[in-house]
Amino acid sequence: MKALVIEGPDIVEVKDVEEPKVGPQDVLIKVKMVGIHPQDYYMTKDLTVQGHKIHPIPHIPGEEIAGVVERVGDQVKSLKKGDRVIVYHRIHDGTCDMCILGNEQLCRNGGRFGINANGGLAEYIAVPEKNVIKISEDISWEIAASLPASALTPYHALNKAGLKAGEYLAVFGASGNTGMFAIQLGKIFGGIVIAVSRKDRPWLKEFGVDYLVNLDTVEEEVKEITKGKMVDVVIDSVGSATWNKSLKIVSTLGRWVTFGALTGGEFKEEPMQVFPIYLYRFERTLIGVRGGKKSELHTLVNLANKLKVKIWKKFKLDEAPKALEAVVSPERDGRVFVEVT
Template identity: 30%
Template sequence: MKAFQLIAHGQPGNFQLNEVPRPVPQPDEALVAVKACGLNHIDLWLEEAGLPIPAQLPRTPGGEIAGIVAETGTAVRDWQPGDRVAIQSNLFCGECEFCRRGEESICLKGQLLGVDCDGGFAEFTVIKAATLVRLPAGVDFQASAALTLAGSTALHMLTDRACVRPGDWVLAMGGASGVGSAAIQIAKHLGARVVSTGRTEAKRELARQLGAEAVVNTDAPDWPAEVRRLTGKRGVDLVIEHIGGTVLEQSFNCLARGGAVVTCGATTGKDVRLNLWPLFVKQQRLIGSYGRNRADMAETLRWAERGWLKPVIDSEFKLGDADKAFARLRTQGQLGKILVTA
């Protein structure tokens, strides 16, 4: 089978479309024919060797996979060839104390699909059957590959790690990104009022189309003041944050009393300065959020089936053009998700 492999780290890294042996499923595994796989910022971190844990090369990236079960291991009972599936990319053991209470996202033996093992920029991928989630009939492969990682990350942030309430103000950072575009839609559907951010007019327009009442440019000198002005000087109850660096530091200046910044990433910097005085005086919180639980993924797909959460797709590339998909991701000019399709 063909696999798009990272051979050497770099900016850009060295990728090759190689012919590799088709994997054979172990008893508890399934072989999935990949139909669509979304790109995410983690693919760039893998490419640049920017992850805390080194990945073994060659590695086939790609964690946001939708496809069809092609073969099952001898012990697999719940799945059959032909089943349409998405894959939970936070791989989990299913046995530790956190998995037992349904929090697979913080599994003690957690691994990342497409980082710790080969992912979806290939014709097939082999995976533990327990990580499969059934695709509802009304959700196509592209929608799944555009929503299941970023969309479920946003759902996990807004409904598990924090609980958005009707009437809350939510600041969804990066409204044209995967997490941001989903966060706007989810928060809006749950009755919140949403402000978003975008660094180009095209990105700000997309965020407005998705339901943001106002969209600010984080390149402006005192953009948090604009957020406070928009909320009648009150500030927002929740910040859905994935940018990190100075943007995360500044986002605390947007926060209402009792509010929370929920962070699931740090694309521009992992080290931040935090002034504890306003944090405790205003009883604010900084909440970490990592990926999603299997339940979040199933729920994300139900939202997609009902039309409450719509995929925002920037562009699609065939597996043979996966290098072009990465080049597009590196520009950071994309509006929504970039997909590689079969």
């Protein structure tokens, strides 16, 4: 089969590789669509993602996978050939305390397909039955390939933050992979949504945004919009480049949520400065989010027809190296996908 393979730093090519073996509890999926993330590009530079070495090497990236069941193992009961499916990309053993509590994204022995195991930028991928979720015929492949991470992560973030109807939600990086779903899900939750972006993105209005504000003037604009109350929930997946600005707009009893940290914020970098009085005087909460629960992904499948995605570019598998370059382009305005078959 064909696959995009990372052989080493800056050594990336589409080549023929062996089709994955299917164990008794595995499902072989014919990949239709893969959503591309900046991490898919950055891992080609130093073979790491957020401090973790990708594995195995040579490595097939791609964590947001949608496709059709091609074959199932002897012990698989819930799926059959021809089923349209997505992959819950969190590797989880199902037996640790986190998994037992339904927090598979925090599995003590876990990881992610496309990082800690081969991903979906290939004609086929084999994954355990427990990682496969059926979808209906009326869900587009682009939405399907956005549910497992781009939609799931902000959905989990909103659940953790407990956004209530009528509360203000500010989304930093609103036009990004997760941002465009955060604003849509924020509206489903009943929030008043403020999209924060450095660039002019008028199309965000079509995704349900109530207010569009510029990053450079976010504090002043939010103060005016909320009549000085500021924002109940902030989602900031951009990273250290925007944290100082996003922390300034959190209201009394407000919740600030972060994930991804695209522009920095890892252990080796400067820590974020937050004085204790910032938290206790106003009873603010800082929340970290890592992906989402499998149960939440099932819920998102049911919400899929209420969601849409802005597509910037689609590439064929043979063009996948160009897709990796495109996802970090300063011109990007929407999602990048690889259409495999």
